[in-house]
Amino acid sequence: MSRATIFDVATRAGVSIKTVSRVVNNEPNVRETTKERVRKAIRELNYRPDRSARNLASHRSHLITLIYDDPSAYEIPSAGYVIRMQQGALRACRDNDCELLIHPCRYQDKALGAELKTLIEKVRPDGIVLAAPLSNMPNIVRAIGATGTPFVRVSSGRKKNGKHYSVSMNDRECSAEMTRYLASLGHKRIAFLTGHPKHDAVKNRFLGYQDGLQESGVSFSGDLVEAGDNSIRSGEACAEKLLSRKRRPTAIFAANDDMAAGVIRVADRLGIKVPDELSVAGCDDIALAQQVYPALTTIRQPLAAMAERAALALIEHSRGGSDLGGEDVFAASMQIRESTGPAPA
Amino acid sequence: MSRATIFDVATRAGVSIKTVSRVVNNEPNVRETTKERVRKAIRELNYRPDRSARNLASHRSHLITLIYDDPSAYEIPSAGYVIRMQQGALRACRDNDCELLIHPCRYQDKALGAELKTLIEKVRPDGIVLAAPLSNMPNIVRAIGATGTPFVRVSSGRKKNGKHYSVSMNDRECSAEMTRYLASLGHKRIAFLTGHPKHDAVKNRFLGYQDGLQESGVSFSGDLVEAGDNSIRSGEACAEKLLSRKRRPTAIFAANDDMAAGVIRVADRLGIKVPDELSVAGCDDIALAQQVYPALTTIRQPLAAMAERAALALIEHSRGGSDLGGEDVFAASMQIRESTGPAPA
DNA sequence: GTGAAAGCGCTAACAC
């Protein structure tokens, strides 16, 4: 037996299909008693509107596409990042009768712009959530913009961007806060590990680090900055350099958690006690942060909330609602755990 | 300017829309020259078939739904598991003009069966990929089966299951292999940590452990088995019990990587050297396995390949192809890293 | 090989 259609419901309720449509879509101008009759028929027939028919007639797809850099599950252990973005976007979609399509891709791909364009033209989503770091790459933003499909950029760092609505995080402020926190613990030699230069977020964190030093009256020194590439291994390499010095830093703040984990590993190998002899702080609050020992003090990004807001804005827009403009800034929060403590005497 | 329709293409190519449809869908009975003319028009107009219209007319949704237990990104660090399943399913979908809808959910939910039923009736996917551990829960399988939508179970352990096609892994055999490997290193007291009883996979691993012991001529002892619940913390608890004994085991094989990581952590705290004094092996090859020190010897599941096969089978089936029956078994592979070594003298 | 016509199940515009 095939599914009931709007016509079956109308017949059973003794009304026209238009009235059924009104009830289903919560449109006004239906008498309460009529509404109830229609609802009853719907229940009895277990009627569900057909998505394809509805989409075809309404010129909407009820689809939101989430585009992000593929964590590849192994090389880069940022699977949690992706999962949290998905969770947020899914929440918005489920609450609003939309579905989420995920599109992991490789930011290194030369032809990524074209790939995304094709994808979008094929799928025709009502909106696109573009996650960092893709959201900070001009060519990608341009390619997506060219399709005319509404999109929202979700990024860590704030960034002036003319017309687009975007959702971002107070990354810089929060890094400054972390730095001030370390300084408040008595640390004077606070080192910083910068991350992959392609990722804007880590640049903002570096700026925040400098802000924090200044605000704490600690002078900045280029000697205390090492360049990593976001990987655990690069964190280890940087830590080896920093910790083998005669006057080594008493605190190391890494632009992401993976590098911070690398620092902890090296400290362990060198017999340097964390946090007694060395404080270590990271950024992102990935799952690993709680798995290393000692558990990592870090900065937690409200990724799910950001993705949810982005998807919601798109859905509202697709309903003919608000214009997509301006920017929403979310606050990250410090997660103080075991890897930071008072500076050694 | 709105999108070109099949009608525009037909006009431009000087043929009927049916012919365009034939070309687009690679149907036979079109002269090569006609085909070429149509293709040219398609290119010139940048025509893309409208999914909704196509779906409506063909009674297919070109949607595959992947249903899995939500890793919740934090409490359970199995985000990598999910990402890999997604990758496999996505590959199948992209190659076949379908889209993937993800549906994370909570296996604990009392009303999960009903939730999934509603979801499926609303979305009407062409097929469903059901991941473990949901794929081993009879009430879930029943609820999904009741919708009449074709589905494939992806599970670790093999399991006789009447009618359904399913994709599984030689979990038991591989656990036996790992156990034999440990025995071959000279270990006689090989402990095992069982996992969450709701997860069938870990039961199979326990059986495999027993098989392996027997095959190696090592006798099984209940004393060497501790019950965990898949979490790092439970792994720590079990390890504390096992390692505080007078005659402690020289090897510990945990039913998953998280528990194995817990074991390593405890060994570290107790000053027991891994692998010199204690060998540790896990199962799953999650990202954490390579992040702990020493890196964990474990069993790698071909999750992406399994999910891909499952999705492919569903897509073919939805095209009127093969019946969904039988079972495909994939081989897991041992990943020998640093946490295992010869038994101490 | 090709085309004409009839839907698919819904929404939108407008009439009543």
Next chain:
DNA sequence: GTGTTAGCGCTTTCAC
């Protein structure tokens, strides 16, 4: 408040 009528852009059926 409610119903009528056209489509939306495709696939399907069947005729040629």
